[in-house]
Amino acid sequence: MFELIIRGTRVIDPLNKINDVLDIAVEDGKISKVAAEISGTAKQEINAEGKIVVPGIIDMHTHMRTVLGHKHAQRMIALAGVCTTLDMAGPLEDILTSIPQSGSGVNIAVLEAAGEGQTLSTSRPTEAEQEAFIEKTLELGGIGIKLLGGHFPMGIDISESLITLANKHKAWIGWHAGSTQHGSNIEGMREAVNAAGKDKFLHIAHINSYCRGQIFNETEEALEAIELLKTHPNIFSESYLSPLNGTRLIVKDDVPLSNVTVTCLKKGGYSSNYDGMKQAIIDGYAGVLVDDGTLGKLLSGADGAEYWESKNTACTGSLAVNPAVSRFLLAGAKRADGSFVVDSLSTDGGCYPRNVIVENGLLLVKFGALSLNEFAIKSSLNGARALGLPSKGHLSVGADADISILDFANEKAFATVVGGKVIMLDGKLLGSGTKIICDERGAQALKKRNIKFTLKEPFSLNQITDRYAP
Numbered sequence: 001m002f003e004l005i006i007r008g009t010r011v012i013d014p015l016n017k018i019n020d021v022l023d024i025a026v027e028d029g030k031i032s033k034v035a036a037e038i039s040g041t042a043k044q045e046i047n048a049e050g051k052i053v054v055p056g057i058i059d060m061h062t063h064m065r066t067v068l069g070h071k072h073a074q075r076m077i078a079l080a081g082v083c084t085t086l087d088m089a090g091p092l093e094d095i096l097t098s099i100p101q102s103g104s105g106v107n108i109a110v111l112e113a114a115g116e117g118q119t120l121s122t123s124r125p126t127e128a129e130q131e132a133f134i135e136k137t138l139e140l141g142g143i144g145i146k147l148l149g150g151h152f153p154m155g156i157d158i159s160e161s162l163i164t165l166a167n168k169h170k171a172w173i174g175w176h177a178g179s180t181q182h183g184s185n186i187e188g189m190r191e192a193v194n195a196a197g198k199d200k201f202l203h204i205a206h207i208n209s210y211c212r213g214q215i216f217n218e219t220e221e222a223l224e225a226i227e228l229l230k231t232h233p234n235i236f237s238e239s240y241l242s243p244l245n246g247t248r249l250i251v252k253d254d255v256p257l258s259n260v261t262v263t264c265l266k267k268g269g270y271s272s273n274y275d276g277m278k279q280a281i282i283d284g285y286a287g288v289l290v291d292d293g294t295l296g297k298l299l300s301g302a303d304g305a306e307y308w309e310s311k312n313t314a315c316t317g318s319l320a321v322n323p324a325v326s327r328f329l330l331a332g333a334k335r336a337d338g339s340f341v342v343d344s345l346s347t348d349g350g351c352y353p354r355n356v357i358v359e360n361g362l363l364l365v366k367f368g369a370l371s372l373n374e375f376a377i378k379s380s381l382n383g384a385r386a387l388g389l390p391s392k393g394h395l396s397v398g399a400d401a402d403i404s405i406l407d408f409a410n411e412k413a414f415a416t417v418v419g420g421k422v423i424m425l426d427g428k429l430l431g432s433g434t435k436i437i438c439d440e441r442g443a444q445a446l447k448k449r450n451i452k453f454t455l456k457e458p459f460s461l462n463q464i465t466d467r468y469a470p
Helices: 073-079 092-097 127-140 156-168 186-196 218-230 259-267 274-283 301-310 324-332 357-367 372-387 440-448
Strands: 002-013 018-027 030-035 042-047 052-055 057-063 082-089 104-114 144-147 172-175 202-204 235-240 286-291 296-299 316-319 344-346 403-407 412-418 421-425 433-438 453-455
Touching (some): 002 030, 002 403, 042 421, 052 372, 057 073, 057 344, 057 357, 057 372, 073 082, 073 421, 082 403, 082 412, 092 104, 092 127, 104 127, 104 172, 104 412, 104 421, 127 144, 127 156, 127 440, 156 172, 186 202, 186 218, 218 324, 235 324, 259 316, 274 286, 274 301, 286 301, 296 301, 324 357, 344 357, 344 372, 357 403, 357 412, 433 440
Parallel strands (some): 002 042, 082 104, 104 144, 104 433, 172 202, 235 344
Antiparallel strands (some): 018 030, 052 403, 403 412, 412 421
């Protein structure tokens, strides 16, 4: 008897070059058999006739935090068909301690944010403090660090130093581009690319965020971003498909705390002060993230403004600032060998209700901008290869039974399977707990805390530069 059989579904597996109607059997959390018709029984069967199966979706940029978001983030990505995610800010400790209440059965790798007054004593930490911060993050179960340049910028020399030290320690390093010299725009992206050069690894977050027409028009910025990435294969990148961004809506001394919020208000024609922020919420240009008891939702209009004021502005939220043209161009751009310029589809979501890899990704397939095979590459295989997870991103016999079942007709996730366990089925959440992805440096700390973990391979730049070309 198998643990699980998924019957009669179209299986899309780029690595094994499969695109056919097949059954999939799971045993002991692994893919046991993929065949036209699997005989026998299972403890659980899913009739997926008319559905599509892809290797478990890996969202390479989310926020699972509860300190600045809310406790439902893991549930929200499970509902969206995501099996594995890279959290890009932490706090690591907050995520780890919230597992019993917030876990939905997904896998999470965590980057700890480099922030003054949080993980660093100042915006200009010494090299010794930077190095200690990286080492501590790895020892506690994170896989690397994140620079919050767009929101809370540091000097370019400090950012360059952190990139150098992260590479020295074979740690993942992400950067929301921006510094005290340049903002979260195409100029900030240029600066980040130059800081990494052509020999240091860097993950530049949400490329679409630098193509909002702040310096040139959106098309010019997107085309420049594509060329920058083509000439710097050492850089990993992702872009998301939602028009919504994510930012803090906190206003202090009549000025928004986040530089991103200031920029977004100006783009929408609002003054960057308390009154401008309030009016943006009332008009529906901005939404305030609220907890409805089950999921996170955005509240705008008069009710949203009232909620924002009742919290003394201490809220996070979203503004609809991502142009369609740049999102479209970045999703499909390719290198000369056929591999994607922007490695992965992402959401920058989780706690924010914009987890639309499936919804908008399948619309791109229907439009003809991506094939189903390419969708699976960008939503799963590329992320697995980059993170050093050889048992994920494909449906080979013996691979982890991480499976996303998609309702193609309605552009939504039908089921989410992680390690052979069905954690979401037809809109119902069934999973619990969390498995943390770490390397051997964090294993001991997680083991002492009885937190489940998966070991990733030691980081190598080859994981990034050896891109999958179909």
